[in-house]
Amino acid sequence: MAGLVLNSSSVLRLNFCAKLNICASISATSPSPKTLGDILKPLQMAYFNFENKKIYYKIVGTGEPLLLLAGNTASSKMFGTLVSKYSKDYRLILIDFPGHGKSERVETFETDFWFYNSQVCYSLIETLNIEKISVVGTSGGALVGINLAMEHPDRIKYLFADSFEGEYPLQSYIGTLRADREKGKRKIFSAIFWFINHGLDWKHIVDLDTEMILRFYATGQSFFHRSISELIVPTLITGSRKDEFCNNLEDIYRELKKKNDRLEIILFDSGNHPAMISNRDLFYNLIRERVK
Numbered sequence: 001m002a003g004l005v006l007n008s009s010s011v012l013r014l015n016f017c018a019k020l021n022i023c024a025s026i027s028a029t030s031p032s033p034k035t036l037g038d039i040l041k042p043l044q045m046a047y048f049n050f051e052n053k054k055i056y057y058k059i060v061g062t063g064e065p066l067l068l069l070a071g072n073t074a075s076s077k078m079f080g081t082l083v084s085k086y087s088k089d090y091r092l093i094l095i096d097f098p099g100h101g102k103s104e105r106v107e108t109f110e111t112d113f114w115f116y117n118s119q120v121c122y123s124l125i126e127t128l129n130i131e132k133i134s135v136v137g138t139s140g141g142a143l144v145g146i147n148l149a150m151e152h153p154d155r156i157k158y159l160f161a162d163s164f165e166g167e168y169p170l171q172s173y174i175g176t177l178r179a180d181r182e183k184g185k186r187k188i189f190s191a192i193f194w195f196i197n198h199g200l201d202w203k204h205i206v207d208l209d210t211e212m213i214l215r216f217y218a219t220g221q222s223f224f225h226r227s228i229s230e231l232i233v234p235t236l237i238t239g240s241r242k243d244e245f246c247n248n249l250e251d252i253y254r255e256l257k258k259k260n261d262r263l264e265i266i267l268f269d270s271g272n273h274p275a276m277i278s279n280r281d282l283f284y285n286l287i288r289e290r291v292k
Contacts, residue, residue: 047103048127050120056102057095057124061087064157064291065130067121068094071139071163071274072113073209075101075197081277085284090291093133095124097144100205101198109212114140114223118147125155134158134291138274143223149233150226158291159235162283163243163274166252167222173245174217181210229259236286240268240275 044059058076060083068086070078076094079086086092097117099106110116121144125133134157137145142161149156165173184190185203194202237256239249246252253265266286271278 048124050098050123053098053106054104055095055098055120055124057093059091059093059128061090061092063090065128065133066090066092066287066291067125067133067135068092069117069121069135069137069141069144070097070100071141072213073194073197073206074139075103077101077197078193078277082280082284085280086287089288093124093128095121099208105201106208109208111212111215111219112221113212113216114143115147115225117144118151121148122152122155125152131155132157134160134287136160136162136276136287137164138162138276139164146228146231146235147224149235150224150231153231153233156233159231159233160238160276160287161235162238162276163240163249165246165249166256167224167228169213169217169223170246174214177213178210181206227259228256228263231260232262234264234290235262236264236266236290238266238268238275238283238286240271240273240278242270243273243275245273 042060042062045056046058047054047056049055056076066086068076068079068082070076075096079094083092083094096103097120098104099109121135132155135145135148137143137160139162142164145159146161146164149159185206191202194206198205237253239246239253241250243249250267253263253267257263257265268275268279268282276283
């Protein structure tokens, strides 16, 4: 959801398994030059400035540009298990929002967090001089992606919005948010996940996110500055019927569809939050079918 990006134990297991598979492949065979060429993708890591802050981004692979947007309390590190697969077919662009990951720290997160970070992403698109780009956002990153697509539809080729709670924060989620975050800090998998994403100050980043979400909820505003009916970019909305943070995604998405019949919706029967990782192969096939 907006406040918690994924089941941290699952993503850590995926990272560990991916490393085991890579080690097994290397030990079993002597890579040919062609194999090494496939592994050593064109890679660019750099910073750009947004409102006098250094914002980190990374580009890997070649082909159609594809921007990945992480959810709240995460950074681009959450996509670690996906980069190798995605970069075989796309010019993959990853970003750390201000105050997250390798980006410069901030004193507080903007209350209008998801709209604000859509502006950050648009600045990156401009910096890279990309005419049109497809966007994949998950959880809170989906909210950023939807804002980006509605504000700049001429620059977005296709939008994939995964595992998000609709137009407004869920009251049931907000009610236990602070307590849930404190419990999360004491869980080893959550702590490791946040440390991997942000480093030693991960607790502070989680706290900034918690306070931001509560401030935003108090405003009573939508995540978006426009009605979802104004979303004209080709859009696929995805999620899991087994999402542990929202057991009524199907109802939420149905209401969005009523407001905008152009939206395409696919729900997976299994998998935890977020669906793009728990159903990573199925989800990637959906991208391949739509972005060529």
